[in-house]
Amino acid sequence: MVRRGEPGHRKRVPRSAVPGHMTSTPKRRRHGTGRRRTRKASSTLTRGLKLAMRLASMASTALSAMTPKVAKPSRTPTKPAKRAGRVQGKARQGSSFRAGTHDCDHGSRRYKLFTPGLAADAKPPPLLVMLHGCGQTPDDFAKGTRMNALAGEFGFIVVYPAQPRDAHPNRCWNWFSRDDQARGSGEPALLASLTRHIVDRHGADPGRVYVAGLSAGASAALILAGAYPEIFAAVGAHSGLPAGAAQDQASALLAMQRGNPGRRLEHPMPTIIFHGSRDHVVHPRNGRLAAIRAREPYASLRATEFAGQIPNGHRYVRTVHRIGSGRPLVEHSGAASSNFAANSIPARVTFRLDMVSPC
Numbered sequence: 001m002v003r004r005g006e007p008g009h010r011k012r013v014p015r016s017a018v019p020g021h022m023t024s025t026p027k028r029r030r031h032g033t034g035r036r037r038t039r040k041a042s043s044t045l046t047r048g049l050k051l052a053m054r055l056a057s058m059a060s061t062a063l064s065a066m067t068p069k070v071a072k073p074s075r076t077p078t079k080p081a082k083r084a085g086r087v088q089g090k091a092r093q094g095s096s097f098r099a100g101t102h103d104c105d106h107g108s109r110r111y112k113l114f115t116p117g118l119a120a121d122a123k124p125p126p127l128l129v130m131l132h133g134c135g136q137t138p139d140d141f142a143k144g145t146r147m148n149a150l151a152g153e154f155g156f157i158v159v160y161p162a163q164p165r166d167a168h169p170n171r172c173w174n175w176f177s178r179d180d181q182a183r184g185s186g187e188p189a190l191l192a193s194l195t196r197h198i199v200d201r202h203g204a205d206p207g208r209v210y211v212a213g214l215s216a217g218a219s220a221a222l223i224l225a226g227a228y229p230e231i232f233a234a235v236g237a238h239s240g241l242p243a244g245a246a247q248d249q250a251s252a253l254l255a256m257q258r259g260n261p262g263r264r265l266e267h268p269m270p271t272i273i274f275h276g277s278r279d280h281v282v283h284p285r286n287g288r289l290a291a292i293r294a295r296e297p298y299a300s301l302r303a304t305e306f307a308g309q310i311p312n313g314h315r316y317v318r319t320v321h322r323i324g325s326g327r328p329l330v331e332h333s334g335a336a337s338s339n340f341a342a343n344s345i346p347a348r349v350t351f352r353l354d355m356v357s358p359c
Contacts, residue, residue, distance in 0.1 A: 094118075095152045097142070104193040106186065111194065112138035114148045114158040115202060126156040126208035129195055129224075129232075131217030134172040138162050141214070156208075159198050161191060175219035176252035181244060183227040187220065192228045212236030215282065219245070222271075222290060229267040238274045239282050242290040259285030261293065268297035272331040284334060291332035295321055298329060 094117025101110050118125060128151070132141035138160030142148055151158045163171045173180075173187060180186035199206050211232050213221035218240025225235035226243050242262030246252035254260070271294035275287025295301055301321040309315040321330040 095148075097148060102190075102194040102197055104190060104197075106190040106193065109190060109194060110138075110162045110164070112142060112160045112162070113198065113202075114142070114151055114160075116152045116155045116157065118155055122155065124203050124205040126210065127195070127198060127202075127204035128156060128158045129191070129209070129211040129221075130158055130160045131173060131191075131211065131213030131220050131224075132160065132163070132171075133213070133215035133217050134168075134170045136171065136214075141217075157198065157202055157204050159194070161194060172216040173213075173220035175216055175223055175241070176246035176249060176255075178247050180220075181223050181227075188224050188227045191220075191224055192231055195228075195231055206231075208233055210234050210236070212238070213240065214238045215240060219243075225269050225271075226265050226267070229269055232269070234270040234272075236272045236274075237287075237290060239276070239279060239287070240273075240290065241282060241286045242293050245286065245289075255286070256282050259283045259289055261289045263293075265293055265297050268329070269294065270329050272333075274333050277334050287332065287334060291319075291330060294330045298323065301329065 095115060097112060097114045099110065099112055101108060116125065128147070130138075130141055130145070130147060132138065136144075141160055142158075147158050163173055165171060167187075168174055175181070177186065180188065182188065195209060195211075198204060199209060209232055211221045211225055212235065213219070215238070218237035219242075220240075221235050222237050222240060223243045225232045241255055241260065243265070244263030245255040245260040251260075271291070273287050273291050273294070275282075275284050275290075277284050298321075301323060304320050304322070306318045306320070307315070308318065316333055318331065318333040320328045322328050
């Protein structure tokens with residue numbers, strides 16, 4: 001036996017000194033945390049969609065109310081705010097939520113469709129196209145936003161297109177791809193075809209068609225509305241980037257981190273944007289830049305700023321732009337001192353660096 005200090009004795013090297021060795025392993029995330037944060041994010045999107053539809057005179061009185069405060073993630077259910085009943089209420093009898101598939105020259109997409117129970121003599125209902133974020137499915141998005149209950153109560157159709165894994169490994173809409181940012185090509189053309197199909201087949205009002213999305217879905221929604229202004233009456237974007245902010249995955253990552261103004265819009269489009277001031281996935285500057293782009297097609301707009309706070313919740317700053325004293329045309333809301341609900345979603349939920357999945 002060789003004693004310490006004698007020739008031939010080998011000094012033990014601490015594991016921490018070995019390059020690449022981790023002294024401790026990272027803790028596993030609790031199952032369900034990402035889902036709760038996604039539901040929290042989507043609840044804020046619901047609030048934004050109500051205001052977005054109001055911009056184009058869709059149920060302006062009914063949809064002016066704000067949705068309730070979203071509680072912080074916890075293992076025990078929390079009581080909803082008093083005003084949550086309008087969003088969480090049951091849909092009318094006769095409503096349905098079914099799966100479908102749409103095929104066209106630009107590809108094929110599955111979708112989930114909610115149709116409200118309407119009287120035989122009812123007017124053609126509005127249509128809302130909802131584009132989910134990365135890692136989500138139509139069912140996830142519908143459940144998180146509770147949009148079906150809202151649609152059932154106020155009588156409008158909702159379609160949730162699904163992005164398959166063969167289009168993107170993390171189910172992200174390809175807002176950063178050159179082929180998916182222009183009229184007549186890629187995902188915009190496919191989604192426009194799906195929208196027309198739903199309008200024709202289910203008798204939606206072609207003058208009240210709207211699109212909204214979250215994260216990658218928000219970026220895709222801004223692209224889609226800009227490419228097809230004859231289809232969409234207004235657009236809502238939650239934590240997205242301006243249209244044309246990236247042309248490939250590398251520029252997408254850079255835009256997400258620093259912000260990018262994208263391209264000028266050719267047509268005016270009533271727009272509402274939500275973006276939290278502490279978003280570490282998509283820089284808040286992107287929300288401000290998207291709002292600037294939305295204002296550019298208008299000759300002159302008057303801005304009015306409101307500061308408020310959700311009861312027992314986050315503070316926010318809301319800026320509304322109008323022509324004179326007319327209806328709002330562009331609205332941008334962001335948290336004043338804390339994260340907006342959507343922006344509490346950490347990078348590990350909405351963005352997987354190993355897959356290079358923007359948003």
